[in-house]
Amino acid sequence: MNTALPVTQLAEKQWDLIVIGGGITGAGIARIAADRGLATLLVEQQDFAWGTSSRSSKMVHGGLRYLGSGQYRLTRDAVRERQRMLEEAPGLVEPLHYIMPHYQRQFPGPRIFGLLLWLYDKIAGRRNHDFLPGDRVLDWIPGLRRERLKGGTRFADAGTDDARLVLRLIHEADTDGATIRNYVRATHVRQGAPASVTLEDRETGETATARARLVVSATGAWTDALRQHLGADRTIRPLRGSHLVVPFWRLPVASSVTLMHPEDGRAMFIFPWEGMTVIGTTDLDHEGDLNDEPVVTEPEYRYMLTLADHYFPDHQVTRDSIVASWSGVRPVVSTNHDVAPSDESREHEIWDDSGVVSVAGGKLTTFRLIAEEVLATGAPYLADPEVVRGPGPNRVFRPAPETDRPPGLSSRQWHRLKGYYGPDLPDVLSAGPLTRIATTDTLWAELVWAAGHEGVRHLDDLLLRRTRIGMLLPEGGRDWLDAIETACAPVMTWSADDWGREKARYLTIWRQAYYLPREDAESGA
Ligand SMILES: Cc1cc2nc3c(=O)[nH]c(=O)nc-3n(C[C@H](O)[C@H](O)[C@H](O)COP(=O)(O)OP(=O)(O)OC[C@H]3O[C@@H](n4cnc5c(N)ncnc54)[C@H](O)[C@@H]3O)c2cc1C
Incomplete structure (x- = not known):
């Protein structure tokens, strides 16, 4: 997966669709759109799944809660999607x-x-x-x-691993020809035919304006920030x-x-x-x-x-x-803060602001249905609206090839690996040792493959989202960072100084956001 194209190159192409946001919603839309042959670009301002989609409770549920509040159709759709994911991506959705x-x-x-x-x-x-x-x-x-x-x-x-679910969709979209970039922020969107998006590379500071027939903002909790450019009121709580x-x-x-x-x-x-x-x-x-x-x-x-x-x-x-x-x-x-947070509906909503379609809300489970609905809403802006109407791909997740389980891997591990990596499994297996990292179930081969093939820009991408080592080992895996450098350095371009900076950055992020507040911190905000 090439996630390194400069934004100036992204601006040279006439896209059918630009998707803003690399969480489950944006990744799902890119997956379905690329399958239907749309020239698709997805940009994510941070890392893939950096937003809510790596931080959920990781449940792929049919929405028992919706049923309790009488939302029969929503439950029916979610239950069907859950079954579909269990059948298509066993090992990833279990x-x-x-x-x-x-x-x-x-x-x-x-x-x-x-x-x-x-x-x-x-x-x-x-x-x-x-x-x-x-x-x-x-x-x-x-x-x-x-x-x-x-x-x-x-x-x-x-249940699932939400970040890996997003990555699976991104790989599928990439296979079907979508262009994917992390650490690129959409700083401005403009309606029009074509609509345009100002892109800023968060690492280099480079900016450029890309054009597309249809722009979709799948920016979750950030939705208001872009919609305000279009004159819309705030809608996200x-x-x-x-x-x-x-x-x-x-x-x-x-x-x-x-x-x-x-x-x-x-x-x-x-x-x-x-x-x-x-x-x-x-x-x-x-x-x-x-x-x-x-x-x-x-x-x-x-x-x-x-x-x-x-x-x-x-x-x-x-x-x-x-x-x-x-x-x-x-x-x-x-927008009603009088409602208790847990009584708020979790349903998604779609807005069409003349060529810029925004979507927010929803669950992991229903990403495919949301993607279909978003594309149907945006269809009138495409050259051939029929392309996105009608049945979507037979399968969202391509299966792993039928190969023998390597010696030393348990059937449970094998099952998980097939689900996590699908068609990429043979490459993952040959990337490094098939032994576990410390007490986790993650293999060194997975870590090394992710480091070399999954658009990793920072160590936190690798340890908090591609793998979950940072949440499973004491002190975020501090004692293992040198071994991780030794294993991954050959497939990455970081110098020794870069590694030093990345380790320091990672440990700061881990201490501030993936551990506990200091005991004297009383803030409830
Ligand atoms: C605590 C918690 C538990 C949950 N548990 C579950 C659960 O068990 N099961 C379930 O189904 N759902 C659960 N959810 C809900 C689910 O996680 C979210 O609905 C879902 O992840 C939202 O996905 P998204 O893609 O819409 O948003 P996000 O994952 O937030 O993705 C939006 C992305 O857009 C990017 N972005 C924003 N602005 C820009 C810009 N200008 N340019 C480029 N990129 C931009 C952000 O960086 C972000 O990565 C939970 C949510 C929370 C908070």
Whole structure:
């Protein structure tokens, strides 16, 4: 994948489509558009998936929550897309069990929850839930508070690695001829035929103006910034959600657990991830600058610990044992701050500002449907509107080639690698040793391949999004940075000084945004 074309070259071409934003929404649109033969350019101002799409709870769910609020069609679409992703990209999108424990006098009880799941299963066309008595619940969630526990409802949805999901789509789009650039910001958009976008290379400072028949802004929480150039009002309410990563043994859960927070009754999750346990998420207005990394605040940290204290009386989570944290900003379409954050709709919205189409909101699960809808909205601006109408690609994710599992890899690892890398798997396997990095499941070969082939500009791209090493090893993997340099230097162009700067930059970002606030920091903003 060539992600290094200068912006001046990007400006020389007449594009059918320029997609602004390299999260799940933009990557999905580029994937579908390139498949349909549109000359497509995608630009991302930071790294791919740097925005919300590497910071979600990583659940590919059918939208049980939508069903609870009567949004049947939305649930039906999401359930179908979930099934499609499970079938097309196994290993990347995997079934995940959820358990909702039921306590006496706590809503929702097993009957009402079971009814909701009955309908959910009916939409999926298969039964996916059962009721577990208390002792069976404890088999799955050993440390759960037993007092007044009536049992639990177990059901199935799915999980993924959100950043890798975005990368898979970007590779697919690239294969179909799309041009992809990270670290290029759209600083201005203008309507017209063609519409134009001013591009700024964030690394070199170079600027140029590119033209396209159709411009799509898929900039999530940043949507208002570009739409303001078009005279539109503000429509986005950025809502922050944070997570804590703790060693599995300190809070062991064998499935995702849905728990009602004791202070406000909000649904929260504790779930297994990459051999660790994650607690999340919060939901509150984000007042910070969107261009800064969002960070977990001290009140959020305490709120999440309160959840663990309440439901897991003997848990071993201490402040010092937190391995990492991450925060993301939900691009919620709303201007009414009187509504409680968690009551806000998560539905996406599309605006057509005469040749500049913007989209915000939505979920990981429904990226394909959103992409189709966006392209249908923009169709009148294309030379041949029919190109984007009608059925899309048969498969969004091309499969990995049928090859034998190399010795030393478990079937579980093999399954994951096929899902993560699809057709690129043979190249990944030959990029480096097929051994794990420290205690993670990530192989050195994956790291080296990503360093050489996935548009990595900074060390944080490699350790926080291409892989998750920075969130899985103590102190962001500080002790492994020299070994990482030794492994990756041959496939990168960085000098020894560059490596020194990159390590320092990475550790600063990690300390500020992927760990905990200093204990004396009281800010809740
Ligand atoms: C805490 C949390 C938990 C969540 N959990 C789930 C979940 O479990 N399942 C689920 O389905 N959804 C979940 N979501 C929602 C989901 O993550 C988001 O809806 C989705 O990632 C939004 O994707 P996006 O591509 O629209 O936005 P983003 O991923 O934010 O992408 C937009 C991109 O546009 C770029 N950009 C902005 N302005 C410019 C510009 N001028 N030029 C170039 N690039 C620009 C940004 O840098 C950014 O990378 C969660 C969200 C949060 C915050």
